[in-house]
Amino acid sequence: MPDALSDALTLTGRGIRLSRRNIDAVITSMLLPVMLMLIFVYFFGGAIDTGTEYVTYVVPGVLLLCAGFGSSTTAVSVSEDMKGGIIDRFRSLDIGGIPILAGHVTASAARNLVSTALVLGVAFAIGFRPSASAPAALAAAGVLLAFIVAISWLSAAAGLLAKSPEAAGGFTFFMMFLPYPSSAFVPIGTMPSWLHGFAEHQPVTPVIESLRGLLLDQPVGNTPWIALGWCAGLLVVGVGLSGVLFRARMR
Template sequence: MIAAVVADSSVMLRRCVRHTLRSRDTLIISVLMPIFVMLLFTYVFGGAIDVGGSYLDYVVPGIMMLCTGFGSSITATAVSTDMTRGSIDRFRTLPMFRQAVLVGHVVEGVLRNLAAIAIAVAVAVALGFRPHARIWQWLGAAAVITLFVAAISWISVALGLLAQNPEAAGGLTYAIMFVLYISSAFVPTSTMPGWLRGFAEHQPATPVIDTVRELLGGSGAGGSATAAVLWCLALGSAGAAWSTLIFGRLSHR
């Protein structure tokens, strides 16, 4: 049973990867946009923002999460495209694990977003980003990033199933971008007005970004690590359950 699930999901993963590679314009934009935002904040706004050190070092963890935000649009759009073009209906007639197509989209989204994050970090290093993390801190940061990417990918799949068309699916993911911008990604939350600061400090992105920032900075993960992991697990579980529920209802139409 498990072998069949893995085999079916692997087939769907290869299919999703091929589709993504064919859409080169979308792929390039999803990689370049976070880099452009990093350049904008570092060289246009960075000089006016006091973070007690290098602004580039401060902003890179936020840019990592921003890659996930841009990538979520691709995942949601791809899922919605499968729904509107009838691909899902054809898959239902095959003797395969029913949710394999969803797993394929999620795994492809995780791999694509991690690749985009790696490229953004490489550009940041070329610009002067100098992390002080040891190997275990790099591994810890990578684990938290992967958890967050997987959680957002599952939510993106649910939004893609929920949307009426691919354009609407891409628009629904703007909510993810909104949450990322109102966090500690680009400025310390302490500089925000009180009514906004409360939201920024108690939403999922801030503890994830703070944890990655602390680990890459060479310090311990601190108290934000527990909140980051719990948020990722909660969002991932909710996204997977939501996707499965919507997909099941659609399958019975």
């Protein structure tokens, strides 16, 4: 176990260094959520009635969009490793699959923290004013981090499943789409009735509602626990599927 942890930390550093070499992708993952937030607030916000300032309503959804887009780049990184042959070198050093993938996931989480800070900074500049207490803010950060880690592991599985980095990039579109049929940008009640069931019971919605309630000091009930339950389920699926797919690719 200590060796596996040491390997994972070393490979996390490698993942961060690789990000510095692929600076265009990093910049895109940071700026795209900011641009989408500005578009929604200034282009569409005046036409959408949420009962509050639209920037206040939309920021939690943009944080999820940022997390999803940033984490999805893990799929491309894992696929590039599988295609480039570096995995064979790692295996010759007796490094297991889980530490390799954990390095990618941890590096993804680190990139996401920077992206989230940028989104929040721009949100403050355009009028977002959270009223969360310190414990509520920490709880919101914990829910967001749990979501990032869970979908990063799913993204790693997608990278192992894809036959090429280009195909792995398709996971990005899925993660970009998922927040839209949720409460991220408009109240679910304004959507067509046939969409309500999916929008209310998909994993993104309780995470967004948890962040919104915690950051704005609103009642959240058991929603954060539901969100963490979804994150735990996604994490189990992501880690388990990644392990199975890695072993299958190494045969």
